Amino acid sequence: MKVSHSLISIITLVLVIPFSNAYDPSPLQDFCVAVGNLNNGVFVNGKFCKDPKQAKAEDFFYSGLNKAGSTNNNVKSNVTTVNVDQIPGLNTMGISLVRIDYAPYGQNPPHTHPRATEILVLVEGTLYVGFVSSNQDNNRLFAKILHPGDVFVFPIGMIHFQVNIGKTPAVAFAGLSSQNAGVITIANTLFGSKPPIYPEVLAQAFQLDVNVVKDLEAKFASKN
Secondary structure (H helix, E strand, O other): OOOOHHHHHHHHHHHHHHHHOOOOOOOOOOOOOEEOOOOOOOOOOOOEEOOHHHOOHHHHOOOOOOOOOOOOOOOOEEEEEEOOOOOHHHOOOOOEEEEEEEOOOOEEEEEEOOOOOEEEEEEEOOEEEEEEOOHHHOOOEEEEEEOOOOEEEEOOOOEEEEEEOOOOOEEEEEEEOOOOOOOEEHHHHHHOOOOOOOHHHHHHHHOOOHHHHHHHHHHHHOOO
């Protein structure tokens, strides 16, 4: 059967449009300031909205990103998140922001954002950053050393990381293409799940002795 160009165009639009709207939905009004759940057993994909007439400037405001977060932890870094939970006016806007502080040799360990692409700009220090592509792309590493003013992009869903390779603290800011990007830290997720994954499963997956996995699970379980 011969298919016309117009029919092909329609099929293409039908297939493409749902994927183009697969993440945060576009707002249908000027804003949709978030309010808490209504406790009626109904949940929405995002947040309920207050009456627009009750919106105020504070709904679109946050103060505090000038302050460094504490890096006194095992990975020597801190992520200060500014998403819809901090700025209710971000609801339906499809964007959020983080500040990341790194102690010398600290890192934001390998993780992924299931709902957002990230664009990071380094303000202070020196970072080694990168992401790893999917199995279909042979797990290629894309990495760079960043200096102040440099920008790097981490595509949505890709495992990525940042490491401060300098002797002084580092500071970066990053924008994310979701009001609630989510984060899955790889080590914490695999070795600190509740309940724990059978150690034999992880031992085979990582080609490790099962006792090593048990030790890792005990270590990460104590952190949660």
